[in-house]
Amino acid sequence: MPEVSASSNGMDEIRQIFEAECNDGLNVIEAGLLALKAGNNNQETINDIFRGAHSIKGGAATFGYANIADFTHVMETLLDRVRSDELEISQGLVNVFLVSVDVLRDMVECMGGGEYDEARAAEVKADLEVWLGDEPPVEEESAPAEAAAAEEGEHCGATCWDIKFKPKQNYLQTGNQPQHIFRALAELGSVTLKPDFDSIPDFTKSKPGEMYVCWDIELQADVSQEEILAEFDWVENECEVEVVARPGTEKKKKAKPKPPEPEPEQDQVAAPATTQASRGQKKESGSIRVEIDKIDKLLNLVGEMVINQSMLNQFSSSNRKGDIAPSDADLDQGLATLERTTRELQEAVMNIRMLPVSTTFNRFPRLVYDLSNKLGKEVELNISGETTELDKTVLEKIADPLSHLIRNSLDHGIEPPDIRIASGKNRVGTVSLSASHEGGNVIIRVADDGGGLNSEKIFNKALERGLVKENDQLSDAQIYNMIFQPGFSTADQVTDVSGRGVGMDVVRSNIEDIGGRVEVYSNPGKGSTFQITLPLTLAVLDGQLVKVGEQVFVVPLLSIVETVQVDQEKINVVSGSAPLYRLRGEVIPIVDMRSLYHINGEAALDSYEGKELVIVDIDRNYIGLVVDELLDQHQVVIKSLETNYMKMPGILGATILGDGTVSLIVDVTTFAGPMLMGNDSRITH
């Protein structure tokens, strides 16, 4: 059954907030469970989990997500047992809870419409109930009314329930609406409402905004008393509720609860709007939670700017009026302050987009836990540097490649316990995930202490795939990085090559999409490390301005290794290939930016003598770019060419320089592949 909920825009917004809250809650529960699992059996952890479950349940009941409320309710009851030491924490119990978290995530994701796996949910719920099984279900601790019919059991068929719902007079003022309750009940089964107007006072005495009506609700549903009471959870302090099963009601089975058919005289029950929108593709969430500190800082800066501006205004007006003219020094100082404030403001605004990497890292303990169980390996995950901040967009896009790398480390890196012991290692393997600032970048490393990469096998594989020639002399580093070549992604045999390879090209292209790069280091027998270098933010880039002909280009500083002045003698021209430049014993292909970008339609120059060579690093292959002149280094704001034009190969985007002119940002990654293979210097994609 599709989710039934109010569909107005206001509800949508609230739903999104609720969804975020649910996810927070689920994260807390999951983290707690994993801590319990690790033998961290303290009361505080259990309380955390309980609180998480309780707030999800309460919220779900209020917003009419009966499925979530029901499910969480069972979880909560079980947790309550654990909390009161009636039930011992065991491996199996934690596992059941973990699976429940998955089911809940599924449900939460489908709140906006869409189908979750109902069968699985029912199955897991049944599992949970088995744990509750031996003893009669305990009374729900927050249930407001007497549990006269508690012995009704969990499922008793379609019963006719008489519910007396008496909201307190301030019910509406607390932001509650009786129809929310009716709607929630309507999802359980068919509802008949009988409003009771007896307590409405004389018109002159009634106060607007107060609640004088109460209801007798007749509910025909295949639910337990507790499930009904759960709907009232959120308003337990604002109303009186009494739920009694009507004796001798016929028990006709209903497979699924159905929204009620609105009957003519009972127009109070708003027919639940059905949001049928199919579950859209998982989009990146459009909202962001910002720490209040960051906002305050912004506010302060804007305040400073306003003051600064009025100060400058005053200078100019006193100048005009012929009053005591401000000195140049005064003006300079004012401008300097403005400049500083502007820069700080820019940083602060950028900072809003920054989130700690822990938001992404948090999902991995669970991944490692599940996967190591499945693979029969013992693995410990060490996370460090999780407070390092990254741009939200970068962070969202890094999650998939990272989980791929971690899977790989577990699957192919870490050896099974017996092999580890045989090779004199600790039987428990270690995967460490760390984030840190290095220079202007954030470095994320996924390291394992497993078997490492086998360069010989990779080389043979590459040979087989035609990526290298028999007599190619490649360094180990170059060979290791071959695993990122697309040819390696066809899964067959890859496990032979000590693993890495499945989808590694996808990992690389995902990371390159967000302006980062990935490298692998390996130590045979000791393990391997994947290192991801990411820009702090996508919107801003540190660039080296270079001049070619009349045009100024920006080369991302991230990829520049060094710059040297060209010595014509060191250039070797080999026919059918890019010219090569000898630099300290290494041979580097060089590319003339002039011909690469058709500057003024000029051909490549005959001599590069005196030009500058910008050496860029593309997957640890060096390429030299010939430019006329090196200008400043600047932080530039990236503007997409696609916004108004289209994507061009070789160009990352455009930017607006200080003087207002537009400059193109060079995408160095596009002229990597073919050139280093020695084919030609054509740009390919």
Place this chain on the structure above:
Amino acid sequence: MSDEEKVSEELEQYLTFVLDKEEYGVPILTVRGIQGWEKTTPIPNAPDFVMGIINLRGEVVPIIDLRRRFGLNPVEYSTNTVVIVVRVEQGTTEKTVGLVVDAVADVHDIKSEDMREAPDFGSELKQEYVRSLGLIGEKMVIILDINKMVDWREINTPDQVMKNAVSNEVPAESEAA
């Protein structure tokens, strides 16, 4: 009331401009602004009629020379050369582009009954870029379909660009699409 509606339905305003002594028009609601020619930053491997990109109040906007687009003889730009900035629709997105024209002419109200179907112009001006002919008294204005005229997807796919692109050889003169 109904009269007013009728009038607004039938009347549309057009900004007209001159290109090689011929008068062309675009719906005025698509026009974002008119400005003088300024130096552009050329885009490598772009079609010859794309003069490059400019900074339009913080936005990067490509500039198209309409003479070149229509296969007319290009002229030297002068201080009188005018760029009309228009919004065009491409699929679901809206893009802003600048059109270089000889001069801006006028703003005309043209009734729908004064619109004529466009005849074949021969090779010089592709018929698909012409929406219709508008009659203003004795004069005739060619109303352009700017959405088709500057459809980047049609003009040049990156694949084509790549074919033309870069080697260390002498670049080809120019490749008009």
